[in-house]
Amino acid sequence: MAKPRRTNDWGFPRWRGYESARDAVTIKLCDRHGCEEAGECPAPKAPNSPDRWHFCQKHAAEYNSKWDYFEGLDKAEREERAQAERRDNTGYAEAQHYGWSGSGDGSRTVDEMRALEVLGLEADADFAAIKKAWREKAKTVHPDVAPGDAEAAEEFRKLQLSYEILKSAEERRVWNG
Structure with missing residues:
Protein backbone atom coordinates (compact mmCIF):
# COMPACT_ATOMS: atom_id res chain seq x y z
CA MET A 1 0.00 0.00 0.00
CA ALA A 2 1.33 3.41 -0.99
CA LYS A 3 2.11 5.92 1.68
CA PRO A 4 -0.24 8.96 1.46
CA ARG A 5 1.45 12.18 0.49
CA ARG A 6 1.18 15.24 2.65
CA THR A 7 -0.47 18.23 0.94
CA ASN A 8 0.18 21.93 1.32
CA ASP A 9 -3.52 22.79 1.51
CA TRP A 10 -3.88 22.67 5.27
CA GLY A 11 -3.83 25.54 7.72
CA PHE A 12 -3.57 29.24 7.22
CA PRO A 13 -1.93 30.80 5.31
CA ARG A 14 -2.23 28.52 2.32
CA TRP A 15 1.21 27.22 1.52
CA ARG A 16 0.64 27.03 -2.19
CA GLY A 17 -0.87 29.63 -4.45
CA TYR A 18 -4.47 29.62 -5.53
CA GLU A 19 -5.10 28.04 -8.93
CA SER A 20 -1.76 26.27 -8.79
CA ALA A 21 -3.06 22.72 -8.57
CA ARG A 22 -1.44 20.16 -10.81
CA ASP A 74 -50.87 36.91 -30.21
CA LYS A 75 -50.82 40.59 -31.21
CA ALA A 76 -52.63 41.88 -28.08
CA GLU A 77 -50.41 39.90 -25.67
CA ARG A 78 -47.31 40.95 -27.60
CA GLU A 79 -48.22 44.66 -27.33
CA GLU A 80 -49.12 44.29 -23.63
CA ARG A 81 -45.79 42.57 -22.87
CA ALA A 82 -43.82 45.18 -24.86
CA GLN A 83 -45.61 48.00 -23.04
CA ALA A 84 -44.84 46.40 -19.66
CA GLU A 85 -41.16 46.08 -20.66
CA ARG A 86 -41.00 49.76 -21.65
CA ARG A 87 -42.72 50.77 -18.42
CA ASP A 88 -40.42 48.70 -16.23
CA ASN A 89 -37.28 49.90 -18.00
CA THR A 90 -38.00 53.64 -17.90
CA GLY A 91 -36.00 53.93 -14.67
CA TYR A 92 -32.88 52.93 -16.56
CA ALA A 93 -33.54 55.53 -19.26
CA GLU A 94 -34.05 58.24 -16.63
CA ALA A 95 -30.75 57.38 -14.95
CA GLN A 96 -28.64 57.65 -18.11
CA HIS A 97 -27.50 61.14 -17.20
CA TYR A 98 -25.45 59.67 -14.36
CA GLY A 99 -23.22 57.81 -16.85
CA TRP A 100 -20.19 59.17 -18.63
CA SER A 101 -21.15 61.97 -20.94
CA GLY A 102 -18.60 61.25 -23.64
CA SER A 103 -15.56 59.36 -24.64
CA GLY A 104 -12.61 58.85 -22.36
CA ASP A 105 -11.73 56.67 -19.44
CA GLY A 106 -13.20 58.93 -16.76
CA SER A 107 -9.89 60.51 -15.79
CA ARG A 108 -10.80 63.83 -17.44
CA THR A 109 -13.50 66.26 -16.37
CA VAL A 110 -16.25 67.51 -18.65
CA ASP A 111 -14.45 70.85 -18.99
CA GLU A 112 -11.26 69.10 -20.02
CA MET A 113 -13.17 67.05 -22.61
CA ARG A 114 -14.71 70.23 -24.02
CA ALA A 115 -11.29 71.88 -24.13
CA LEU A 116 -9.88 68.89 -26.01
CA GLU A 117 -12.79 69.12 -28.43
CA VAL A 118 -12.00 72.80 -29.10
CA LEU A 119 -8.41 71.85 -29.85
CA GLY A 120 -9.56 68.93 -32.03
CA LEU A 121 -7.86 66.23 -29.94
CA GLU A 122 -8.85 62.82 -28.65
CA ALA A 123 -9.50 62.11 -24.96
CA ASP A 124 -6.18 60.30 -24.50
CA ALA A 125 -3.97 63.12 -25.85
CA ASP A 126 -0.87 63.86 -23.78
CA PHE A 127 0.19 67.36 -22.81
CA ALA A 128 2.83 67.62 -25.57
CA ALA A 129 0.13 67.02 -28.21
CA ILE A 130 -2.13 69.55 -26.45
CA LYS A 131 0.61 72.19 -26.51
CA LYS A 132 1.41 71.49 -30.17
CA ALA A 133 -2.25 71.70 -31.26
CA TRP A 134 -2.74 74.91 -29.25
CA ARG A 135 0.29 76.56 -30.86
CA GLU A 136 -0.72 75.57 -34.39
CA LYS A 137 -4.28 76.83 -33.99
CA ALA A 138 -3.32 79.96 -32.05
CA LYS A 139 -0.90 81.04 -34.79
CA THR A 140 -3.73 81.24 -37.31
CA VAL A 141 -6.16 83.32 -35.20
CA HIS A 142 -3.83 85.39 -33.01
CA PRO A 143 -4.88 89.08 -32.79
CA ASP A 144 -1.48 90.14 -34.16
CA VAL A 145 -1.97 87.97 -37.26
CA ALA A 146 -5.60 89.00 -37.83
CA PRO A 147 -5.99 92.51 -36.36
CA GLY A 148 -9.57 93.78 -36.16
CA ASP A 149 -11.12 90.38 -36.90
CA ALA A 150 -13.74 89.78 -34.17
CA GLU A 151 -14.29 86.12 -35.06
CA ALA A 152 -10.56 85.38 -34.92
CA ALA A 153 -10.30 87.14 -31.56
CA GLU A 154 -13.20 85.06 -30.17
CA GLU A 155 -11.63 81.86 -31.50
CA PHE A 156 -8.30 82.83 -29.92
CA ARG A 157 -10.04 83.39 -26.55
CA LYS A 158 -11.61 79.91 -26.81
CA LEU A 159 -8.25 78.35 -27.61
CA GLN A 160 -6.56 80.25 -24.77
CA LEU A 161 -9.21 79.20 -22.25
CA SER A 162 -9.03 75.58 -23.43
CA TYR A 163 -5.25 75.58 -23.08
CA GLU A 164 -5.43 77.09 -19.58
CA ILE A 165 -7.94 74.45 -18.46
CA LEU A 166 -5.79 71.61 -19.78
CA LYS A 167 -2.58 73.15 -18.43
CA SER A 168 -3.98 73.49 -14.90
CA ALA A 169 -5.32 69.91 -15.08
CA GLU A 170 -1.87 68.68 -16.12
CA GLU A 171 -0.25 70.61 -13.27
CA ARG A 172 -2.73 69.02 -10.82
CA ARG A 173 -1.91 65.55 -12.15
CA VAL A 174 1.82 66.19 -11.83
CA TRP A 175 1.43 67.73 -8.38
CA ASN A 176 -0.78 64.89 -7.06
CA GLY A 177 1.54 62.28 -8.49
Missing part, protein backbone atom coordinates in the same frame (compact mmCIF):
# COMPACT_ATOMS: atom_id res chain seq x y z
CA ASP A 23 -4.75 18.57 -11.78
CA ALA A 24 -5.95 19.04 -15.33
CA VAL A 25 -8.57 21.74 -15.70
CA THR A 26 -11.63 20.67 -17.65
CA ILE A 27 -12.66 23.11 -20.35
CA LYS A 28 -15.98 22.68 -22.07
CA LEU A 29 -15.63 23.33 -25.81
CA CYS A 30 -18.17 25.22 -27.88
CA ASP A 31 -21.08 22.98 -28.95
CA ARG A 32 -21.07 24.48 -32.45
CA HIS A 33 -19.78 21.87 -34.91
CA GLY A 34 -16.16 22.50 -35.84
CA CYS A 35 -15.49 25.22 -33.26
CA GLU A 36 -12.49 24.72 -30.99
CA GLU A 37 -13.07 27.74 -28.68
CA ALA A 38 -14.03 27.40 -25.02
CA GLY A 39 -17.81 27.20 -24.50
CA GLU A 40 -18.23 29.74 -21.69
CA CYS A 41 -21.73 31.00 -22.61
CA PRO A 42 -24.60 28.66 -21.69
CA ALA A 43 -27.78 28.88 -23.74
CA PRO A 44 -31.05 26.95 -23.26
CA LYS A 45 -31.63 24.05 -25.64
CA ALA A 46 -35.40 24.54 -25.39
CA PRO A 47 -37.77 26.84 -23.47
CA ASN A 48 -38.24 25.78 -19.84
CA SER A 49 -35.58 23.10 -20.16
CA PRO A 50 -32.61 22.69 -17.80
CA ASP A 51 -30.46 21.39 -20.68
CA ARG A 52 -27.96 23.92 -22.01
CA TRP A 53 -25.79 24.41 -25.05
CA HIS A 54 -22.37 25.87 -24.30
CA PHE A 55 -21.15 28.31 -26.94
CA CYS A 56 -18.14 30.57 -27.37
CA GLN A 57 -18.97 34.30 -27.43
CA LYS A 58 -19.17 34.44 -31.23
CA HIS A 59 -21.60 31.56 -31.54
CA ALA A 60 -23.62 32.68 -28.50
CA ALA A 61 -24.18 36.03 -30.22
CA GLU A 62 -25.24 34.20 -33.38
CA TYR A 63 -27.62 31.97 -31.37
CA ASN A 64 -29.16 34.93 -29.55
CA SER A 65 -29.56 37.05 -32.70
CA LYS A 66 -32.44 34.82 -33.80
CA TRP A 67 -34.13 34.85 -30.40
CA ASP A 68 -37.69 36.24 -30.47
CA TYR A 69 -38.82 37.23 -26.99
CA PHE A 70 -42.45 37.51 -28.08
CA GLU A 71 -42.68 34.26 -30.05
CA GLY A 72 -45.98 32.42 -29.61
CA LEU A 73 -47.93 35.45 -28.35
Whole structure:
Protein backbone atom coordinates (compact mmCIF):
# COMPACT_ATOMS: atom_id res chain seq x y z
CA MET A 1 0.00 0.00 0.00
CA ALA A 2 1.33 3.41 -0.99
CA LYS A 3 2.11 5.92 1.68
CA PRO A 4 -0.24 8.96 1.46
CA ARG A 5 1.45 12.18 0.49
CA ARG A 6 1.18 15.24 2.65
CA THR A 7 -0.47 18.23 0.94
CA ASN A 8 0.18 21.93 1.32
CA ASP A 9 -3.52 22.79 1.51
CA TRP A 10 -3.88 22.67 5.27
CA GLY A 11 -3.83 25.54 7.72
CA PHE A 12 -3.57 29.24 7.22
CA PRO A 13 -1.93 30.80 5.31
CA ARG A 14 -2.23 28.52 2.32
CA TRP A 15 1.21 27.22 1.52
CA ARG A 16 0.64 27.03 -2.19
CA GLY A 17 -0.87 29.63 -4.45
CA TYR A 18 -4.47 29.62 -5.53
CA GLU A 19 -5.10 28.04 -8.93
CA SER A 20 -1.76 26.27 -8.79
CA ALA A 21 -3.06 22.72 -8.57
CA ARG A 22 -1.44 20.16 -10.81
CA ASP A 23 -4.75 18.57 -11.78
CA ALA A 24 -5.95 19.04 -15.33
CA VAL A 25 -8.57 21.74 -15.70
CA THR A 26 -11.63 20.67 -17.65
CA ILE A 27 -12.66 23.11 -20.35
CA LYS A 28 -15.98 22.68 -22.07
CA LEU A 29 -15.63 23.33 -25.81
CA CYS A 30 -18.17 25.22 -27.88
CA ASP A 31 -21.08 22.98 -28.95
CA ARG A 32 -21.07 24.48 -32.45
CA HIS A 33 -19.78 21.87 -34.91
CA GLY A 34 -16.16 22.50 -35.84
CA CYS A 35 -15.49 25.22 -33.26
CA GLU A 36 -12.49 24.72 -30.99
CA GLU A 37 -13.07 27.74 -28.68
CA ALA A 38 -14.03 27.40 -25.02
CA GLY A 39 -17.81 27.20 -24.50
CA GLU A 40 -18.23 29.74 -21.69
CA CYS A 41 -21.73 31.00 -22.61
CA PRO A 42 -24.60 28.66 -21.69
CA ALA A 43 -27.78 28.88 -23.74
CA PRO A 44 -31.05 26.95 -23.26
CA LYS A 45 -31.63 24.05 -25.64
CA ALA A 46 -35.40 24.54 -25.39
CA PRO A 47 -37.77 26.84 -23.47
CA ASN A 48 -38.24 25.78 -19.84
CA SER A 49 -35.58 23.10 -20.16
CA PRO A 50 -32.61 22.69 -17.80
CA ASP A 51 -30.46 21.39 -20.68
CA ARG A 52 -27.96 23.92 -22.01
CA TRP A 53 -25.79 24.41 -25.05
CA HIS A 54 -22.37 25.87 -24.30
CA PHE A 55 -21.15 28.31 -26.94
CA CYS A 56 -18.14 30.57 -27.37
CA GLN A 57 -18.97 34.30 -27.43
CA LYS A 58 -19.17 34.44 -31.23
CA HIS A 59 -21.60 31.56 -31.54
CA ALA A 60 -23.62 32.68 -28.50
CA ALA A 61 -24.18 36.03 -30.22
CA GLU A 62 -25.24 34.20 -33.38
CA TYR A 63 -27.62 31.97 -31.37
CA ASN A 64 -29.16 34.93 -29.55
CA SER A 65 -29.56 37.05 -32.70
CA LYS A 66 -32.44 34.82 -33.80
CA TRP A 67 -34.13 34.85 -30.40
CA ASP A 68 -37.69 36.24 -30.47
CA TYR A 69 -38.82 37.23 -26.99
CA PHE A 70 -42.45 37.51 -28.08
CA GLU A 71 -42.68 34.26 -30.05
CA GLY A 72 -45.98 32.42 -29.61
CA LEU A 73 -47.93 35.45 -28.35
CA ASP A 74 -50.87 36.91 -30.21
CA LYS A 75 -50.82 40.59 -31.21
CA ALA A 76 -52.63 41.88 -28.08
CA GLU A 77 -50.41 39.90 -25.67
CA ARG A 78 -47.31 40.95 -27.60
CA GLU A 79 -48.22 44.66 -27.33
CA GLU A 80 -49.12 44.29 -23.63
CA ARG A 81 -45.79 42.57 -22.87
CA ALA A 82 -43.82 45.18 -24.86
CA GLN A 83 -45.61 48.00 -23.04
CA ALA A 84 -44.84 46.40 -19.66
CA GLU A 85 -41.16 46.08 -20.66
CA ARG A 86 -41.00 49.76 -21.65
CA ARG A 87 -42.72 50.77 -18.42
CA ASP A 88 -40.42 48.70 -16.23
CA ASN A 89 -37.28 49.90 -18.00
CA THR A 90 -38.00 53.64 -17.90
CA GLY A 91 -36.00 53.93 -14.67
CA TYR A 92 -32.88 52.93 -16.56
CA ALA A 93 -33.54 55.53 -19.26
CA GLU A 94 -34.05 58.24 -16.63
CA ALA A 95 -30.75 57.38 -14.95
CA GLN A 96 -28.64 57.65 -18.11
CA HIS A 97 -27.50 61.14 -17.20
CA TYR A 98 -25.45 59.67 -14.36
CA GLY A 99 -23.22 57.81 -16.85
CA TRP A 100 -20.19 59.17 -18.63
CA SER A 101 -21.15 61.97 -20.94
CA GLY A 102 -18.60 61.25 -23.64
CA SER A 103 -15.56 59.36 -24.64
CA GLY A 104 -12.61 58.85 -22.36
CA ASP A 105 -11.73 56.67 -19.44
CA GLY A 106 -13.20 58.93 -16.76
CA SER A 107 -9.89 60.51 -15.79
CA ARG A 108 -10.80 63.83 -17.44
CA THR A 109 -13.50 66.26 -16.37
CA VAL A 110 -16.25 67.51 -18.65
CA ASP A 111 -14.45 70.85 -18.99
CA GLU A 112 -11.26 69.10 -20.02
CA MET A 113 -13.17 67.05 -22.61
CA ARG A 114 -14.71 70.23 -24.02
CA ALA A 115 -11.29 71.88 -24.13
CA LEU A 116 -9.88 68.89 -26.01
CA GLU A 117 -12.79 69.12 -28.43
CA VAL A 118 -12.00 72.80 -29.10
CA LEU A 119 -8.41 71.85 -29.85
CA GLY A 120 -9.56 68.93 -32.03
CA LEU A 121 -7.86 66.23 -29.94
CA GLU A 122 -8.85 62.82 -28.65
CA ALA A 123 -9.50 62.11 -24.96
CA ASP A 124 -6.18 60.30 -24.50
CA ALA A 125 -3.97 63.12 -25.85
CA ASP A 126 -0.87 63.86 -23.78
CA PHE A 127 0.19 67.36 -22.81
CA ALA A 128 2.83 67.62 -25.57
CA ALA A 129 0.13 67.02 -28.21
CA ILE A 130 -2.13 69.55 -26.45
CA LYS A 131 0.61 72.19 -26.51
CA LYS A 132 1.41 71.49 -30.17
CA ALA A 133 -2.25 71.70 -31.26
CA TRP A 134 -2.74 74.91 -29.25
CA ARG A 135 0.29 76.56 -30.86
CA GLU A 136 -0.72 75.57 -34.39
CA LYS A 137 -4.28 76.83 -33.99
CA ALA A 138 -3.32 79.96 -32.05
CA LYS A 139 -0.90 81.04 -34.79
CA THR A 140 -3.73 81.24 -37.31
CA VAL A 141 -6.16 83.32 -35.20
CA HIS A 142 -3.83 85.39 -33.01
CA PRO A 143 -4.88 89.08 -32.79
CA ASP A 144 -1.48 90.14 -34.16
CA VAL A 145 -1.97 87.97 -37.26
CA ALA A 146 -5.60 89.00 -37.83
CA PRO A 147 -5.99 92.51 -36.36
CA GLY A 148 -9.57 93.78 -36.16
CA ASP A 149 -11.12 90.38 -36.90
CA ALA A 150 -13.74 89.78 -34.17
CA GLU A 151 -14.29 86.12 -35.06
CA ALA A 152 -10.56 85.38 -34.92
CA ALA A 153 -10.30 87.14 -31.56
CA GLU A 154 -13.20 85.06 -30.17
CA GLU A 155 -11.63 81.86 -31.50
CA PHE A 156 -8.30 82.83 -29.92
CA ARG A 157 -10.04 83.39 -26.55
CA LYS A 158 -11.61 79.91 -26.81
CA LEU A 159 -8.25 78.35 -27.61
CA GLN A 160 -6.56 80.25 -24.77
CA LEU A 161 -9.21 79.20 -22.25
CA SER A 162 -9.03 75.58 -23.43
CA TYR A 163 -5.25 75.58 -23.08
CA GLU A 164 -5.43 77.09 -19.58
CA ILE A 165 -7.94 74.45 -18.46
CA LEU A 166 -5.79 71.61 -19.78
CA LYS A 167 -2.58 73.15 -18.43
CA SER A 168 -3.98 73.49 -14.90
CA ALA A 169 -5.32 69.91 -15.08
CA GLU A 170 -1.87 68.68 -16.12
CA GLU A 171 -0.25 70.61 -13.27
CA ARG A 172 -2.73 69.02 -10.82
CA ARG A 173 -1.91 65.55 -12.15
CA VAL A 174 1.82 66.19 -11.83
CA TRP A 175 1.43 67.73 -8.38
CA ASN A 176 -0.78 64.89 -7.06
CA GLY A 177 1.54 62.28 -8.49
